[in-house]
Amino acid sequence: MGQNPPYSPHLRYADQGEAAQKQALISIVSACPPLMTAFCQARDLDLPDWWIVSGAIYNQVWNHLTGRPTLYGVKDIDLFYFDPDTSYDAEDRMIQRAAKHFDTAVPVEVRNQARVHLWYKDHFGQDYDALTQSTDGIDNFASKTHAIGMRLNADETFTIYAPFGLNDVFGFRLVPHTKRDNRATHDTKAARQMALWPELTFIPWPEKTKGAR
Template sequence: MSAADHLRFSGAAAETQRGALEAIIRAQPVLMDVLEGLRSLALPDHLLVAGAIYNEVWNYLTSRPALTGVNDIDVFYFDASDTGWDAEDRVIKALDQRFAGLPVPVQVRNQARVHLWFEQKFGSPFSPLTSSAEMLGRYASKTHAVGARLDDDGRMAIVAPFGLDDLFSFRMVPNPVLDNRVSHTAKGLRAKTIWPELTLIPWPE
């Protein structure tokens, strides 16, 4: 493997990158277990998102062990019919039971509730979301904005509002839609300690 082989999908056509991402996900048993479990639980508008996907892409392309850098598996769903904590807690407990045997925990959150707690936790206002996919567009880093879901027919839906080239190019690119400079920088610096191949693009001034 050449020094730049990890960049073999950088600059490739969008469909090629989507095919590569799907192949990487399907080759990872833990991710497929989560995707199949979410489909069986029929959570509304659910997505497997973020680190469990992009970290595994970087692990695969740099020949690192599976789940390197993956501390948990993030799952979104969107249910505006009940935005109370009790309803979300029931989903959390159901997923805890379903995925109890996995090597890392699954963390699930109802994206229809984010605006209810975001400002108190992070100090900046947050307008209500209309879907799980919309939350990906508000991530601190565009590179992290990727989600996947298994449809009933077994096909895999990939959600990537900013495309996949930054992911496959090992570029962490800021997304200044919210004041997330601290998060983008901190996550980038932490990621570079695991994947030094990454390039961290600074937050715009």
């Protein structure tokens, strides 16, 4: 008879279904005072179509499930918003306004997703379609695992945007997203994260579908 694999407490929400994973995510975020401060202050700032996205969220999930300190490994909190005014000055005004507004444990990085296509090629060497809303930016992340955003509503509930679900987050898997040729970003981010959370499993970029949808 085969033996059952050893129980891994950090994987207790893996494969538990969407509803259970969303509830676990909300519970973990709600139990993190510095992260809740950021959500409350972001809600008060009330930028158009705002979301806190990516690392501060899934990193804290991994910290909670592995018993690591709050915000361990979190360099900053990414705040997306969408303003049709794509001028540099308009975004800079928002950034300066946010800098005076936030009082958080780590810096908050504010970026207008309506402007990404204007600077993306200079930074990454490839074209980037103009986005129509903040969640489009989440859809383009190099790892499906990282594609997550949350917003705190006026009634204290959360709205969650996770186009690829939460199972890879709770399964501690770094899964590439091949919509764009983002292999270098996937590899670089994975290397840093695996050094911090060795429980992670790295899924390499598929050679035959590099850059393919």
